[in-house]
Amino acid sequence: MKTSLSFFFSLLFIGFAHAAKVDTLNVQSSAMNKAIKTVIIQPEGSKSKEFPTLYLLHGYSGSYKDWVNKVPAIKDLADRLGIIIVCPDGGFGSWYWDIPNDQNFQYETFVAKELVAYVDQNYPVIKDRSKRGITGLSMGGHGALYLALRHQDTFGAAGSTAGGVDIRPFPNNWDMAKRIGPYDQNPQVWEDHTVMEMTHLIKPKSLEFFIDCGTEDFFYQVNRKLHEKLTYLNVPHRFLTMPGAHNWDYWSKSIHYQLVFFNEFFSKTT
Secondary structure: OOHHHHHHHHHOOOOOOOOOEEEEEEEEEOOOOEEEEEEEEEOOOOOOOOEOEEEEEOOOOOOOOHHHHHOOHHHHHHHHHOOEEEEEOOOOOOOOOEOOOOOOOEHHHHHHHHHHHHHHHHOOEOOOHHHEEEEEEOHHHHHHHHHHHHOOOOOOEEEEEOOOOOOOOOOOOOOHHHHHOOOOOOHHHHHHOOHHHOHHHOOOOOOEEEEEEEOOOOOHHHHHHHHHHHHHOOOOOEEEEEOOOOOHHHHHHHHHHHHHHHHHHHOOOO
16 A cells, blocks of 8 residues: 555544535436435535545445445545545345346446436536546445446546455356346356456556455455456556455445545546
8 A cells, every 4th residue: 555545544533523414315217217315425515615526336235325324434534535425226236237128227327327417417526537436345346346447438446345346256146147147158248247357448547446355255366366467467556455354344444445545546636
């Protein structure tokens, strides 16, 4: 980790009374013909200036409420760093994909297009990819990287904490076969939908990445392999491992590192 990131991280633990505003909205999705619950956290002073935006995705079986309810410090972090945080509902097991011929699962379109357009229109955000990032945990970690790789004109930085960054070692888990068919019958579809096989989409100097995972996590090995692949391909990125399993005890710690990374990215002069 860079010295500056460690320095800023230490500042986050200084006592601070948050004044962030939390909205819970129903955002209409034309692609799915339904309203999607979304939490939006605004820093204090959001009426007088514009802020960068971080889209923060939940994991499998989770919901839009997870981050704000299970990590109350997220409000302090948004306020302290001056970042608007957007937490959409991604469905029980959508993996943030668009599924052909299934109107209930068009979450790529919703998050990367419809929701971004809604937030840009209705909130005091800086409408530029250099001030817009996306990250998430587990299914949401994969989803964040997947969406960023496919929408590099929308997001300038992407993160993943304990992400399922290669879905192929888990063919019978987490509703993935329900979405894209059994792996043994649809291997190419699985490769097209897994971050591990999408690294060729990375444009030079287009995206900045921060990937972390606990060393006791069942996704640890696929995260390490993604790190190794990005290193082999000479793709700049940050990779952090810490003791921890696939649980909120780990995620509530790792989100601090994630947010400081995005704060550094947003603070760059463009």
